[in-house]
Amino acid sequence: DVVLTQTPVSLLISLGGQASISCRSSQSLVHSNGNTYLHWYLQKPGQSPQLLIYQVSNRFSGIPDRFSGSGSGTDFTLKISRVEPEDLGVYYCLQRTHNPWTFGGGTKLELK
Amino acid sequence: QVQLMESGPGLVQPSETLSLTCTVSGFSLTSYNVHWVRQPPGKGLEWMGVMWSGGSTDYNSALKSRLSISRDTSKNQVFLKMNSLQSEDTTTYYCARAGLYSGAPFDYWGQGVMVTVSS
Secondary structure, three states: OOOEEEEOOEEEEOOOOOEEEEEEEOOOOEOOOOOEOEEEEEEOOOOOOEEEEEOOOEEOOOOOOOEEEEEEOOEEEEEEOOOOHHHOEEEEEEEOOOOOOEEOOOEEEEEO | OOEEEEEOOOEEOOOOOEEEEEEEEOOOOOOOEEEEEEEOOOOOOEEEEEEOOOOOEEEOOOOOOOEEEEEEHHHOEEEEEEOOOOHHHOEEEEEEEEOOOOOOOEEEEOOOEEEEEOO
16 A cells, blocks of 8 residues: 655644645555646544645645645645644645555644 | 535444445535545544445455445435444544546545444
8 A cells, every 4th residue: 555654743833934744655646647646635623624735736626825735756745835723733645546545644733 | 515424323332333324415426436534533544435426336455344335326325334343443434525537536525423333
């Protein structure tokens, strides 16, 4: 199975600051069709995960441009600029290139 | 709008079978795939299995021997059954929708149902 390793495990950020989360895969996430199926989610306390970014860098409907995704192959990054209180929670990456589909272990974003 | 809602018992006895229902609205089960994902308390997410839009299924090999997913399209419902439950199956279970193309993200999720395995 593909292992996704997220770092850091937790992140202390001031309001208005910038956060960067890494997701590294144990194997390339480039599908045989050439696409890369790496997605990002935020799980706010007591809620289900919500989709932020799909296929590395595409923002889902309603997601502000403060959120951006980048990367290729095995290394991916989610950046959050101008952190707001509603950005707090646990961030997960998900790969849907190789079955079984797997999630990263999560990165908890907290306020400094 | 798109909605998914899980329902089922909050408590299951060890070694018994869990039965959960995911009721969807705002989309057709024949046009989207519905996945099941679980999350132990305070821990990460695990993909369990999928009901494909065409009616076939796929399971995580770690759970395959215990898991069954089915559906009733007339009722807009997807069902999960898992047998031989143990304490490590105490988790929150989510159903989530994904588009038809290979690798599509889980774009909408239910609110989850917490299941405790205990006597």
